[in-house]
Amino acid sequence: MKILIAPDKFKGALNAHEVAENIAKGLRDVLPDTKIDIVPMADGGEGTAEVICGAQACTWLQCKAHDPLGREIGARYAWIEDAKLAVMEMSEAAGMRRLTQSERDPLQANTFGIGEMILDAANRGANEIIIGLGGSATNDGGFGMARALGFRFLAHEHELRGAVTELAGLERIQKPKDLILPKIIAAVDVKNPLLGKNGATRVFGPQKGVTKDQIDKLERALTRLADVVAEEFGFDYRDKAGAGAAGGLGFGLMSFCGAKIRPGFDVVAEAVGLEAKIKDADVVITGEGSLDRQTLEGKTPAGVARLARQLGKRVFAIVGRASTDREVREIFDGVSENTRPGMSREENMKRAAELLRENARGLAYDL
Incomplete structure (x- = not known):
């Protein structure tokens, strides 16, 4: 029997590689002669660059950048020389x-x-840039990114450089003259539009510190940004799935960089050769910290399960905790949770490695 382990990270506890290794250890305790293959996964959220870099020959590069509040930092990204491919995460510079x-x-x-x-x-000669949009601390629609690229945002001939809410008075956008960018792929794990009840501000803003009285101000600012982009450039991506990812950075990348939005899971699956690995396996095990309705919106476990099902393979999930949602659970042949009765979330995270091994041993007896 061949087992493929393809989990995402357990956020705040273990990265994807550590999750996979602990599941493998538990399986080997019971099935010492079983062939086990490990392929850490991601879906466009934090850890995406690390996973792709781990699957391909890459080096880590560092550049000067600024954090969300304008402080100088060193930001790193992965570089795959053969393809002249840069793989980066927006959270490296603008993350929580x-x-x-x-x-x-x-x-x-x-x-x-x-x-x-x-x-x-781009200055290093990249042919393509993949950017994972997850873990953001921002809600600026790509306003800051565009300014770094040379776009100027004007109101009464005054350049806007401050708070996002200044965009409510935006009148026109001046493009940089000599900007040449490579192909850019924005890897997302959400399908939210830029605006509205399911948009960036209302859905994700509160976890970044947006207060009730700021929601309308930010919504007006991003609405005006989208309106002026449509007027000046002749296209409108505000309703495109993924435009609301990373505080509207999905919208900004499409509007100012000509980027293409793609499901992060698909981007990573291609980069690590997941389909071929599943074809070669008899059983597939995936997992993540929390299994819930969000899982169905493009998260790693759902993507792995879908692909395994298409290829006629049994697929199991080992997770930190899981909802009782039948639709979520039914995409797997079985779901094991680290959570135990009376266990706090903090203890669950602290003991994640141990509990993963324990659940893997239990699953091994049923295979």
Whole structure:
């Protein structure tokens, strides 16, 4: 029997490789002679560059950039020389991890550092850039990124460079004259549009610190940005699936960089050769920290399960915790949870490795 282990990270506890290794250890305790293949996965969220880099011959490059509040940082991204391919994550420059809890300020936080990373890769001769859109601290629609690329945002001939809410007064956008960018793929794990009840601000803003009284201000600002882009450039991506990813950075990448939005799972699956690995396996095991309705919206376990089903393979999930949602659970042949009765979320995360091994041993007896 051949078993393929293809999980995502357990956010805040273990990266995807650590998750896979602990599942493998548990399986080997019971099935020592079974052939086990490991392929850490991601879906456009944090960890995407690391997973793709781990599957291909790559080096890590560092460039000067700015964090969401404008402080100078060193930002790294993966470089695959043979393909002249850069793989980066927006969270490296503009992620929540760059800020303390008290520093979260979605009116001031911006994506300027993403533009700097894109320019660095372009100046190195990149043929293609993949950008994972996850873990953002921003809600600026790509306003900061575009400014780093040379776009100027004007109101009464005054250039807007401050808070996102300044965009409510935007009158026109001036394009840079000599900007040449490679093909850019925005890898997303959500399908939200830019605006409205399912848009970037209302759905994801609160977790970044957006207060109730700021929601309408940010919505007006991003609406005006989309209106002026449509007027000046002749296209309108506000309703495109994924436009609302990373605080509207999906919209910004399409509008200012000509980027193509793709499901992050598909991008990663291609890069790591997942389909061929599943074909070669008898059983597939996937997982992530939380299995719920969001899983069905393009997250790794759902993508792995879909592909395994298409290829006629049994597929199981080992997760931190899972909802009782029947539709979510039915895409797997079985679901094992690390959560135990009376266990706190903190303890679940702290003991993640141990519990993964325990669940893998239990699953091994049933295979």
